[in-house]
Amino acid sequence: MDVHGRDLRYFVAVAEELHFTRAAERLFVSQPALSKQLRMLERTLGAPLFDRDRHGVRLTSAGAALLPHARRVLADWDTGLVAFEEAKAAQRATLAVGMSTSPGRGGMLPAIRSRFTAAHPEAALTLHQVNWSDTTAGLGDGASDVAFVWLPLPDGARYRWTVMAEEPRLVAMAESHRLAARETVDFADLLDEPFLALPESAGPLRDHWLATDARDGRPPVIGAEIASPDETYEALVDGLGVCLLAAGNAPLVARAGVVTRPVAGLSPAQLALAWRADDTRPLVRAYVEAARATHGTTA
Amino acid sequence: MDVHGRDLRYFVAVAEELHFTRAAERLFVSQPALSKQLRMLERTLGAPLFDRDRHGVRLTSAGAALLPHARRVLADWDTGLVAFEEAKAAQRATLAVGMSTSPGRGGMLPAIRSRFTAAHPEAALTLHQVNWSDTTAGLGDGASDVAFVWLPLPDGARYRWTVMAEEPRLVAMAESHRLAARETVDFADLLDEPFLALPESAGPLRDHWLATDARDGRPPVIGAEIASPDETYEALVDGLGVCLLAAGNAPLVARAGVVTRPVAGLSPAQLALAWRADDTRPLVRAYVEAARATHGTTA
DNA sequence: CTCCGTGATAACCATTGGTTATGGACGTGC
DNA sequence: GCACGTCCATAACCAATGGTTATCACGGAG
Numbered sequence: 001m002d003v004h005g006r007d008l009r010y011f012v013a014v015a016e017e018l019h020f021t022r023a024a025e026r027l028f029v030s031q032p033a034l035s036k037q038l039r040m041l042e043r044t045l046g047a048p049l050f051d052r053d054r055h056g057v058r059l060t061s062a063g064a065a066l067l068p069h070a071r072r073v074l075a076d077w078d079t080g081l082v083a084f085e086e087a088k089a090a091q092r093a094t095l096a097v098g099m100s101t102s103p104g105r106g107g108m109l110p111a112i113r114s115r116f117t118a119a120h121p122e123a124a125l126t127l128h129q130v131n132w133s134d135t136t137a138g139l140g141d142g143a144s145d146v147a148f149v150w151l152p153l154p155d156g157a158r159y160r161w162t163v164m165a166e167e168p169r170l171v172a173m174a175e176s177h178r179l180a181a182r183e184t185v186d187f188a189d190l191l192d193e194p195f196l197a198l199p200e201s202a203g204p205l206r207d208h209w210l211a212t213d214a215r216d217g218r219p220p221v222i223g224a225e226i227a228s229p230d231e232t233y234e235a236l237v238d239g240l241g242v243c244l245l246a247a248g249n250a251p252l253v254a255r256a257g258v259v260t261r262p263v264a265g266l267s268p269a270q271l272a273l274a275w276r277a278d279d280t281r282p283l284v285r286a287y288v289e290a291a292r293a294t295h296g297t298t299a
Numbered sequence: 300m301d302v303h304g305r306d307l308r309y310f311v312a313v314a315e316e317l318h319f320t321r322a323a324e325r326l327f328v329s330q331p332a333l334s335k336q337l338r339m340l341e342r343t344l345g346a347p348l349f350d351r352d353r354h355g356v357r358l359t360s361a362g363a364a365l366l367p368h369a370r371r372v373l374a375d376w377d378t379g380l381v382a383f384e385e386a387k388a389a390q391r392a393t394l395a396v397g398m399s400t401s402p403g404r405g406g407m408l409p410a411i412r413s414r415f416t417a418a419h420p421e422a423a424l425t426l427h428q429v430n431w432s433d434t435t436a437g438l439g440d441g442a443s444d445v446a447f448v449w450l451p452l453p454d455g456a457r458y459r460w461t462v463m464a465e466e467p468r469l470v471a472m473a474e475s476h477r478l479a480a481r482e483t484v485d486f487a488d489l490l491d492e493p494f495l496a497l498p499e500s501a502g503p504l505r506d507h508w509l510a511t512d513a514r515d516g517r518p519p520v521i522g523a524e525i526a527s528p529d530e531t532y533e534a535l536v537d538g539l540g541v542c543l544l545a546a547g548n549a550p551l552v553a554r555a556g557v558v559t560r561p562v563a564g565l566s567p568a569q570l571a572l573a574w575r576a577d578d579t580r581p582l583v584r585a586y587v588e589a590a591r592a593t594h595g596t597t598a
Numbered sequence: 599c600t601c602c603g604t605g606a607t608a609a610c611c612a613t614t615g616g617t618t619a620t621g622g623a624c625g626t627g628c
Numbered sequence: 629g630c631a632c633g634t635c636c637a638t639a640a641c642c643a644a645t646g647g648t649t650a651t652c653a654c655g656g657a658g
Contacts, residue, residue, distance in 0.1 A: 001380060002303060002304030002305040002307075002308060002376070003303070003304055003376075004301060004302070004303045004304070004615095005301030005302055005303070005304070006301040006615095008301075009301060019635085020635075020636060020637095021634080021635060021636080029615090029616075029617095030616075030617065030618080031635085031636075031637095032616090032617080032618085032619095032636085032637075032638080032639095033615065033616055033617075035636060035637060035638090036614095036615075036616085036637090036638090037614095037615070037616095039637090040614085040615090045380075045383060046387065047383075047387045047390070051441060052635095052636065052637090053440050053441065054440070054623070054624055054625090055440060056635090057635095057636085060390070061386050061389070061390050062383055062386040062387045062390055064386070065382045065383055065385070065386030066379055066382065066383040066386070068379075069375060069376070069378065069379025069380075069382060069383075070379060072375050072379070073372050073375045073376050073379065076368060076371050076372045076375055077301070077302075077368070077372050079368065080365055080367075080368025080369060080371070080372065081300060081344075081368075083364045083365065083368060084344060084346075084361055084364055084365040084368075086364070087360050087361040087363070087364035087365070088345065088346045088361045090360070091346070091359065091360050091361055141352045141353070141354060142350060142352065303645095303646095305646095318604085319604075319605060319606095320603080320604065320605080328646090328647075328648095329647075329648065329649080330604085330605070330606095331605085331606075331607080331608095331647090331648080331649085331650095332646065332647055332648075333605095334605060334606060334607090335606090335607090335646075335647085336645095336646070336647090338606090339645085339646090351604095351605065351606090353604095353654075353655055353656090355604090356604095356605085
């Protein structure tokens with residue numbers, strides 16, 4: 001037996017005025033509309049709220065019993081609306097920054113943050129790491145507003161990006177690997193090695209880190225699938241395969257038992273800051289600008 | 300920015316299920332209806348309440364901010380409904396008994412009450428005295444459900460009644476009045492006396508207490524208008540006029556300085572219990588039955 | 599690759615909520 | 629008493645709302 005909030009306002013207004021015509025103009029509706037709505041309300045409630053007769057309009061006892069609750073419902077709803085609006089504003093003033101792996105790279109993130117908050121002191125930033133199965137680092141499902149990603153992105157038309165860094169691809173392997181002793185590895189020597197690969201859902205990025213473009217069409221051997229730095233480290237130590245990674249990410253896996261070596265014959269990897277093409281919100285533009293400016297000074 | 304309570308229920312249901320289809324069946328509506336209503340709600344609120352994507356349905360932060368308020372509004376409304384229903388029931392179980400002057404007359408009222416409450420122990424009785432300007436003693440404007448009145452009633456078709464007592468009409472006058480010395484007064488001797496009269500609004504009853512039917516068309520002289528026993532007593536003492544009244548009401552005015560005398564040549568007055576012709580509620584019938592039974596035993 | 603489950607959309611229909619014009623009951627002032 | 633003003637109810641009408649069924653688009657699982 002729910003009713004429209006508006007009907008409660010009508011009820012309270014008439015209860016306060018005890019006068020339909022005056023209540024109607026206070027509510028900016030016509031008097032017949034008010035009469036009709038209150039009759040409907042009384043019908044759905046199953047009992048009259050007002051006694052109307054020659055002597056005027058009075059609350060029935062049932063109406064009097066309902067009145068304080070109606071007021072309270074309206075008050076609660078109004079405060080709820082205020083809370084909602086505040087949350088809305090907070091949401092508008094918060095930028096979610098996604099990343100596959102920590103961008104690190106000499107304080108790039110703090111530099112961007114300080115530029116950004118200088119331009120938008122009211123805005124809040126939230127950083128969060130996203131599983132590698134989503135190569136857009138949350139852009140695709142709205143979890144992020146901007147994201148640090150490795151090119152290429154899937155579905156290029158939906159996103160725009162600015163390249164933040166170009167880094168050579170290294171190979172990581174167990175220190176017991178037969179090639180671990182070399183200073184530099186030629187990619188041709190890795191062609192038959194089992195590789196650790198991103199999940200299938202990573203699409204073109206999976207291929208990029210398998211360097212399929214340097215294999216002349218010969219399919220890679222997949223030793224395991226990996227979706228986080230820790231998984232990668234464990235798989236390397238266990239000898240499940242070798243793995244390409246950007247030079248800047250070497251510290252993530254180069255722990256005890258794992259070595260990284262430069263690879264000859266591979267194009268560099270590109271780290272980019274990306275956003276949704278249709279997202280023109282000022283905070284997004286501002287973050288991108290801050291990133292470009294930072295990139296300029298640090299490049 | 301009011302919304303329908305139903306929409307809040309929809310919102311809460313989806314927030315709890317995080318699943319439109321399941322929420323829809325819990326609410327006994329089709330899934331498209333639920334989708335549409337929630338979109339409308341989001342549109343009127345100006346921000347989405349849920350994130351829906353491949354991974355499922357989740358509350359937005361704004362939605363999360365609104366949720367507790369929505370729950371509270373619904374809870375308040377539900378308790379308000381309960382209060383309303385209780386008041387409705389109490390109203391149904393309360394009989395308002397109106398009277399122009401106290402019926403008195405040897406415990407008639409307590410006798411009726413005991414019979415009535417024996418038949419309806421759950422019912423409450425409220426007695427109230429009504430100004431003489433309303434000769435229906437509150438029946439007309441709904442202030443009373445049953446009423447002790449003097450016949451005739453105005454607008455006979457609207458009411459039914461049962462005669463409770465027939466009493467001779469006496470005349471009341473100041474003890475200094477020239478006729479006060481007589482044991483009995485003939486109405487012919489009163490024709491030129493100023494009379495105290497009920498208000499104009501009393502209609503035919505005013506004429507009855509002026510005994511216009513015994514005046515052969517000659518208009519009465521009005522000394523003052525009266526609307527309560529106290530006014531009557533004061534007007535009598537002040538010598539503003541004389542006044543007819545039922546024998547049973549003599550004690551109301553026969554105080555120091557006022558005397559009452561039988562009048563020859565007048566028909567008796569009839570005290571009746573009346574109710575609205577269209578009012579068939581069990582409590583009303585029951586009170587009338589109790590009154591008739593009591594009348595039978597005391598008559 | 600096809601099927602299933604999910605939410606969104608389309609097309610349609612009855613009900614709701616508003617409008618203006620009008621009616622009927624009552625009080626008021628000449 | 630009688631024309632008038634006030635007040636609430638009703639009538640006729642119209643746009644928007646809230647529901648239905650049928651269908652689509654998409655992603656996940658077998």
